[in-house]
Amino acid sequence: MTADNILLTTSVGSFGKPDYLQKARNQHARGKLGAAELVELERKATLEWIRTQEEIGLDILVDGEMYRGDMVAHFAELLDGYSEGGLVRAYGNRYYHKPVISGKLARPKPMTVEWFQYAQSLTDKPVKGMLTGPYTMLDWSYNEAYPTRREAALALAEVVRQEAEDLDRAGARYIQIDEPAVHARPEELAIAIEAMGIVTQNLKAKTISHICYGDFAAIYPGVLDLPVDQLDLAMANYEYRWLDLMDRQPFTKEMAIGIVDVHTHELESVAEAADGIRRGLKYVSADKLLPHPDCGLKTRPVEESIAKCRIVVEATKVVRAELAKNAVPA
Ligand SMILES: [Zn+2]
DSSP, X not given: OOGGGSSOOOOOSBOOOOHHHHHHHHHHHTTOSOHHHHHXXXXXXXXXXXXXXXXXXXXSBOOBTTTOSSTTHHHHHHSEEEEOOOEEEEETXXXXXXXXXXXXXXXXXXXXXXXXXXXXHTOSSOBOEEEEOHHXXXXXXXXXXXXXXXXXXXHHHHHHHHHHHHHHHTTOSEEEEEOTTTTSSGGGHHHHHHHHHHHHTTOOSEEEEEEOSSOGGGGTTGGGGSSOSEEEEOOGGGTTGGGGHHHHSOOOSEEEEEEEOTTOSSOOOHHHHHHHHHHHHTTSOGGGEEEEESSOOTTSOHHHHHHHHHHHHXXXXXXXXXXXXXXXXX
C-alpha cells in the first residue's frame, strides 16, 4: 500500500446543473431551443464540472451527467424496444414518465461513449464511465414485451454489456453500473447478479455498482456475489449502521463509502466525515476504501454539491495524515 493509492476520493456520478443549463433544458422541452444548442451548453457545463472537481482535489472524476434527466428514462429514450409510459409519482411532488419495454430491446448506437471521451479529454485524472444497470432499468420500467422479469433483465443486460464494452475499448479505467433498485425485491437478487455477470464478463476496467437508499440488510451478504469489483454505498444517511452487518459477514470488495448525506442542506463537519472514514477502515483496508458523498448530487444546487465534495476531500486529508503517522490501526 503506497500513500498515493489510499483513500481515493470520488463521487457517485451526478452533479447539480447550472442555472443556464436548467433553463436551456426547459426551453428545449418546449421546442424553443435546438438540440445542437443544448448539447453545446451541456458540454460547457461538463467542462466546468471537470475543472471544479480538479480544483476540489477529487481523485476519480465523473462527467456530472449534464446530459441526463432521469437515470432510467435517459437510456430508455436511446434504446430500441422502449416506448414512453404514463406519468407516475417518484417521490413527493416529483413525477416522471415510467418507460415501457414494448418490443425487442436493442442498442442502435453507443449512448455514453462520446460523453465519456469528451470528459476524459479534459483531464489527466481518470473519469468513470457511467451506466444504469439492467436490474434497475427493469425495475423502473413496465415490462410488456418479455414473458418474465428475468428474461427482460437479461435482454437489458445484453444492451448494457454492449455499452460497457464500448466504454472499455474507449479507455475507461472505471465503469460504474448503477443498481440503486437492487434491494427493491430481495427475492430477485439472483436475477440482478445474473444480469450483471453478462455486463461485466469481458471488461478490463475496474467495475463499480452504486447502491443507495433502501434496506441494504435485506440483500447482505448475498449482494457480495454481484460481479463487480467495488460497491458504492450510502452510509452517512444511515449513520453507518450497514457496517454492523460486516461484523458477522466480512465485506469482500472495494467499498466507496458515503460520508456526507446528500439529502440535507446541512453540511457535515470535516471531523464528522473523517470519523465516517475511520469507521469504514475497521472493515475495509485503506487501499480499498474510497470516500465520497452518499449518492448523486443532482438534486443539490451547484454550490452545495461543491461544498459537500470539499468536505469529502478535507476529511480524507485528515485520515490520510493519521494513517501516515500510523495513528489509525490499518
Ligand atoms: Zn444513489
